[in-house]
Amino acid sequence: MASAPNPSFRPEEARSPPALELPTPPLSKFKVALCQLSVTADKNRNIAHARAAIEKAASEGAKLVLLPEIWNGPYSNDSFPEYAEDIEAGGDAAPSFSMMSEVARSLQVTLVGGSIAERSGNNLYNTCCIFGSDGKLKGKHRKIHLFDIDIPGKITFKESKTLTAGQNPTVVDTDVGRIGIGICYDIRFQELAMLYAARGAHLLCYPGAFNMTTGPLHWELLQRARATDNQLFVATCGPARDTSAGYVAWGHSTLVGPFGEVIATTEHEEATIIAEIDYSLIEQRRQFLPLQHQRRGDLYQLVDVQRLGSH
Numbered sequence: 001m002a003s004a005p006n007p008s009f010r011p012e013e014a015r016s017p018p019a020l021e022l023p024t025p026p027l028s029k030f031k032v033a034l035c036q037l038s039v040t041a042d043k044n045r046n047i048a049h050a051r052a053a054i055e056k057a058a059s060e061g062a063k064l065v066l067l068p069e070i071w072n073g074p075y076s077n078d079s080f081p082e083y084a085e086d087i088e089a090g091g092d093a094a095p096s097f098s099m100m101s102e103v104a105r106s107l108q109v110t111l112v113g114g115s116i117a118e119r120s121g122n123n124l125y126n127t128c129c130i131f132g133s134d135g136k137l138k139g140k141h142r143k144i145h146l147f148d149i150d151i152p153g154k155i156t157f158k159e160s161k162t163l164t165a166g167q168n169p170t171v172v173d174t175d176v177g178r179i180g181i182g183i184c185y186d187i188r189f190q191e192l193a194m195l196y197a198a199r200g201a202h203l204l205c206y207p208g209a210f211n212m213t214t215g216p217l218h219w220e221l222l223q224r225a226r227a228t229d230n231q232l233f234v235a236t237c238g239p240a241r242d243t244s245a246g247y248v249a250w251g252h253s254t255l256v257g258p259f260g261e262v263i264a265t266t267e268h269e270e271a272t273i274i275a276e277i278d279y280s281l282i283e284q285r286r287q288f289l290p291l292q293h294q295r296r297g298d299l300y301q302l303v304d305v306q307r308l309g310s311h
């Protein structure tokens with residue numbers, strides 16, 4: 001049955017929530033590095049290894065470097081407490097954190113530091129630290145959606161056994177644009193990506209370690225969906241696959257452009273992808289396909305509760 005047109009519909013009021021203007025970043029065309037690292041049980045080795053990968057990426061011209069989810073130790077509930085760092089205390093209590101800050105400053109790169117387990121009081125979080133090219137902490141994203149799944153005969157994992165969920169979406173302004181951050185399972189929640197787009201993000205970064213059951217079906221699909229729906233860049237970075245590990249990661253770190261196109265990707269071995277991001281493509285794609293102006297805000301709305309709360 002055909003429905004009657006909504007007489008109160010005004011296309012110009014239909015964006016939900018009102019999209020912010022895309023800010024002009026200091027750099028709008030630059031190289032990004034996705035460091036798909038091998039991870040062992042030796043934390044000191046992992047830290048030195050990550051540092052060497054960041055240095056190599058910077059020497060090849062990368063201005064933005066991404067690390068994988070949980071890169072300083074094994075991805076397991078048994079390991080999270082052992083490898084966790086007290087980021088607020090810093091220094092010896094946070095050697096991974098200190099290395100990232102120091103290397104970002106000395107190489108003058110923006111660093112989306114994958115994630116590490118963070119200890120804060122009695123809680124543990126799966127936390128991504130984002131450093132500016134001056135080495136200062138620009139933002140800290142605690143994984144909002146914990147990875148609790150049970151696919152019988154395939155994979156059961158409950159991050160909530162040891163981890164606490166973060167409470168805040170994270171958008172940071174950097175030399176290389178406005179970046180929205182999610183960690184792995186966060187990529188499954190389109191509302192978060194839409195919120196970041198509405199807040200003017202150019203790029204969404206998801207450090208992630210999908211697995212051998214969901215990875216083949218969902219990993220690339222979700223990245224391309226987030227990029228296509230929101231018409232922005234999406235970058236992901238996972239650990240290299242270790243088939244002897246308790247949790248076997250899918251790998252396949254990838255950069256996707258605002259038309260849903262895979263710009264660069266890799267398989268499951270250790271690798272660093274260096275690729276170019278050109279933000280002028282965002283405006284171009286949005287002109288070709290003006291989704292922001294065609295949303296039916298009279299029929300559905302995304303509510304940004306943090307922006308509502310601040311008024």
Ligand SMILES: NC(=O)CC(=O)C(=O)O
Nearest residue numbers: 147184185209210211214
């Ligand atoms: N490991 C994760 O957080 C997510 C994942 O593997 C999945 O969503 O599948």
